[in-house]
Amino acid sequence: MSDSRASTPLQRLRTPVQFLKGVGPQRAERLAKLQLYTALDLIFFFPRDYQDLLEIVPADDLKEDEPASITGVIEDVDFRGTGPGRSVLGVLVRDNQSYVRGVWFNQCFLRKRFQVGQHVIVSGRPRLQGNRWEMAHPVVDIVEPGEHPEGGKLLPIYPLTEGIRQGLMRKMVHTALDTHGSDLEEVLPDSFLKQHELLSVHDALNKIHRPHSREEMEAARKRFIYQELLVLQLAMSLRKHQLNERKSALPIPVDFRIDERIRKLLPFELTEDQNKAIHEICHDLNRTIPMNRLLQGDVGTGKTMVSVYAMLAAVAAKTQAALMAPTEVLAKQHARTLSKLLSHAKVRIGVLTGSLTEKERAKLLADVAAGEIDLLIGTQAIIATEITFQKLGLVIIDEQHKFGVRQRAALRSAGNDPHYLVMTATPIPRTVALGMFGDLDISTIRNAPPGRQSVSTYIAEDEQRAKWWDFFRKKLREGRQGYVIAPLVDETNRDDTLGGVEQLLEHLANGELEEFRLEMLHGRMPPAEKDAVMQRFANHEIDVLIATTVVEVGVDVANAVLMTIESGERFGLAQLHQLRGRISRGKHPGYLCVFANPATDASRERLEAFAGTTDGFELAEVDFKLRGPGDLFGWKQHGMPPLRIADLQRDGELLAKAREDAFSITDSDPNLAGAKWEKLQRMVMIRYGKSLEIGDLG
Secondary structure: OOOOOOOOHHHHHOOEHHHOOOOHHHHHHHHHOOOOOEHHHHHOOOOOEEEEOOOEOOHHHOOOOOOEEEEEEEEEEEEEEEEOOEEEEEEEEEEOOEEEEEEEEOOHHHHHHOOOOOEEEEEEOEEEEOOEEEEEOOEEEEEOOOOOOOOOOEEEEOOOOOOOOHHHHHHHHHHHHHHHHHHOOOOOOHHHHHHOOOOOHHHHHHHHHOOOOHHHHHHHHHHHHHHHHHHHHHHHHHHHHHHHHHOOOOOOOOOHHHHHHHHHHOOOOOOHHHHHHHHHHHHHHOOOOOOEEEEEEOOOOOHHHHHHHHHHHHHHOOOEEEEEOOOHHHHHHHHHHHHHHOOOOOOOEEEEOOOOOHHHHHHHHHHHHOOOOOEEEEOOHHHHOOOOOOOEEEEEEOOHHHOOOOHHHOOOEOOEOOEEEEEEOOOOOHHHHHHHOOOOEEEEEOOOOOOOOOEEEEEEOHHHHHHHHHHHHHHHHOOOEEEEEOOEOOOEOOOOOEOEHHHHHHHHHOOOOOOOOEEEEOOOOOHHHHHHHHHHHHOOOOOEEEEOHHHOOOOOOOOEEEEEEOOHHHOOHHHHHHHHHHHOOOOOOEEEEEEOOOOOHHHHHHHHHHHHOOOHHHHHHHHHHHHOOOOOOOOOOOOOOOOOOOOOOOOHHHHHHHHHHHHHHHHHOOOOOOHHHHHHHHHHHHHHOOOOOOOOOO
């Protein structure tokens, strides 16, 4: 029974499911596995699919081979084997005084589903067998007592857990809706619903759970998909407005003299795309509103030089800059690159990583606080440490998708907000960019600087190994270097396929590459050991590096132009593309061979797309199409709640519309403070206030 102590609509909606009629404590435990705890959870537990119910007719009115549905009670369940691996399952259903038999061949897993006495709907093509109707492999839906589904409509199909059948789940959802649906408030104003041709929340809930037609179901789904995307975009817009209102950043002006001084330090002329990105960044840096910009660029398009320009602009304005990288290997590489570039400039560089001694760390932090460090480079240790900057002007985060939203807002300086530039070499599909980075302005670099070499990519099978290794050895003898990439550190499977770094090293050192200097690199190694290996590889003391994907981000060895990837079907497109980017860093062309045994069409399509283009933006869209958003871009890591019904891939048009509407709303009411948007504001805060760190708008 419902909890009688609940008095307000919100309290009634939060009634624990166990108090709903027909649920109870035992079923409540099972519903908890689906994260269904309250009446409200059940009401917004949307169907994953729908079953078309044919018009239900009496069994006496069935016609030969004409699709139809009948409803009745199971009288008998018969299962028998007919040979090795073969079986027949028969279920006899009585409709009044007539019978229909459902028959399934070689589907023994269905036998436990049916029990004598169950009420069912059976849909299929009837055929007379003697004097009785029979349906081969019909669709059967089990009806709970008291449930009266109508023919000719859509039957909702919900996600399930052990011990909960479809009929029971439908009944519990409908009970929650019938009992507490009227307690729901409409969060969208009537005029807004009318303008956007959206159903009311009550109408939409009834039509999404009990649709009589595809049109009703689609209209209901549109309402909730749009609302979910609107709430997300409002959260992004509110975050952007709040950042703009702070006006607490230190302005970093860049005039023509500073521009000229910086460009003299850079090793080459910048491309048109790089110059455009720099123009956008300089415009932001010159304001007291903190810059909040994403710089995305394909592998090798020169994002690092753009970030160097921004950091030097910060130093020229007598402020400090911090560069945060996802790994210690990459942080130290950035430090080496910058030290070399700035060897003749008076820029003081510090490196903060987890491998520093306590004494080294204390000295570095003291120097940062005293303003004796202009540019601090490090890993997450930068935000995991109590650190005080004397005058922090700019924070650059490399590989943005490796960090969460809170991490990119964790640095402050004497009451000031620094400017933020976040970078990624993983091109982001447009809808994901709107969904996940909607609070950021975006700069894009597509074109690589002149002189970047091409990479020839091959997808191969085992019989082509000898030919590839002949070519690999030939290039090594010419003085080049290479990588061999494995998906795991240590793996030997039943087929003795060498899938791990350790096995590959042993195999190659005693086989195809025995005449060359080999070493391995993987994430389990201590940071100092990884750095030492990378340095030896950069010095050409190692010919071939056997590694995991630890090398996928940012490791630069211009002479390394060869790469072999084992078990390529295990890698995502973005990973494969990042790995390929390691062998196009110098003056020699690159060569990549991926050995793979794709087991699915999607895996095969992914590999074919990879071999067919080197355009990272094109590959990102292919990857998104094949795999969906998933956690490709760190949605969970950002702490973002999962989308209930919207799909960033499928609902791109609605997302763009929701974004346009959200920014229009906040342009006229930046904090959603008006009575018109009060309920919607509350929904935004409940859903995204914590994960996006939106301040208290009340």
